[in-house]
Amino acid sequence: MKNKILPFSVIIIFGIIFFIFYKGLQNSNIYTPDKNISSDIPSTNFKNFNSNIIFNSLNFFQDDKVYLLNIWSSWCIPCRQEHNFLMSLKKKKKIILIGINYKDNKKNAENFLKELGNPYDQIFIDNDGTISIEWGAFGVPESYLISNNKIIKKYIGPLNQQYVDEINLLIK
Amino acid sequence: MRFLYIIFLLFFLLNLTSVKGEEQDRINNITKNLRCLICQGQSVYDSDSEFANSIKILVENKIEEGLSERQIYNYFKKKYGDWILYDPGINKNTYILWLLPLLIFLIGGAIIYKKLIKKI
Numbered sequence: 001m002k003n004k005i006l007p008f009s010v011i012i013i014f015g016i017i018f019f020i021f022y023k024g025l026q027n028s029n030i031y032t033p034d035k036n037i038s039s040d041i042p043s044t045n046f047k048n049f050n051s052n053i054i055f056n057s058l059n060f061f062q063d064d065k066v067y068l069l070n071i072w073s074s075w076c077i078p079c080r081q082e083h084n085f086l087m088s089l090k091k092k093k094k095i096i097l098i099g100i101n102y103k104d105n106k107k108n109a110e111n112f113l114k115e116l117g118n119p120y121d122q123i124f125i126d127n128d129g130t131i132s133i134e135w136g137a138f139g140v141p142e143s144y145l146i147s148n149n150k151i152i153k154k155y156i157g158p159l160n161q162q163y164v165d166e167i168n169l170l171i172k
Numbered sequence: 173m174r175f176l177y178i179i180f181l182l183f184f185l186l187n188l189t190s191v192k193g194e195e196q197d198r199i200n201n202i203t204k205n206l207r208c209l210i211c212q213g214q215s216v217y218d219s220d221s222e223f224a225n226s227i228k229i230l231v232e233n234k235i236e237e238g239l240s241e242r243q244i245y246n247y248f249k250k251k252y253g254d255w256i257l258y259d260p261g262i263n264k265n266t267y268i269l270w271l272l273p274l275l276i277f278l279i280g281g282a283i284i285y286k287k288l289i290k291k292i
Contacts, residue, residue: 006283013279020268081199081263103222129226136251138210139223 039151042134050121058106066171067146069098071132074112076140082158086119087120089164094171099123102140118167145170195235202231202244205258215258
């Protein structure tokens with residue numbers, strides 16, 4: 001009986017390890033960031049696109065309004081794709097659109113807005129990309145829905161009709 | 173007098189470069205333990221993507237603000253989750269990883285000990 005305990009326990013341990021690895025195989029190894037977050041807005045210094053005036057993000061957002069903060073750039077192709085959706089959101093007037101111009105040339109950014117229209121109520125500059133990192137961004141484009149000084153939803157990648165419908169539902 | 177002045181200037185410049193060098197070493201150490209989230213299998217230190225370059229600048233800014241290495245890791249962990257760290261601490265997702273080798277070591281040790289005792 002005693003001699004049987006050792007092989008038996010070895011088989012059980014191997015069985016457990018096999019089970020853990022087998023389970024692990026089924027998990028996706030592609031990293032997907034958490035999009036349903038509810039976190040406080042970070043304290044960053046926003047520099048205005050036209051006037052170079054600096055605001056702190058904590059003083060900028062008002063409690064009773066809903067904001068969509070959109071990180072964009074003139075060199076980013078998906079930003080062109082989502083631009084129409086931003087223009088349609090602008091017509092709603094229930095939401096304030098804030099643009100963060102990411103690592104861009106001012107002239108190119110101005111031409112981009114001239115060509116496709118300016119949906120933003122305010123634009124800020126992020127020359128070295130650090131403001132976007134402070135907001136937890138991965139790249140461009142990326143959008144954050146902000147209400148009551150909290151980020152309530154994060155949209156990674158270009159906005160599409162499904163996202164816009166969702167935003168319209170949330171701001172109703 | 174001029175000689176002394178030159179010596180003083182040289183000493184000052186050398187000191188300045190060594191301070192800068194130390195800071196760069198700290199930035200390198202920290203960025204080597206941060207995963208570039210948009211690259212495949214690269215650390216922030218290795219990567220030259222827009223994301224990684226911005227993080228490098230931010231790490232430098234945080235060091236200048238006087239944050240410790242641990243505080244900088246916690247800062248990024250809060251923003252991007254545990255995945256950004258190559259060396260995450262013990263939490264509910266990683267405790268098996270930390271404890272399993274220890275457990276196997278203890279069980280193995282106990283088996284060997286028992287066998288030895290038997291022989292003696």
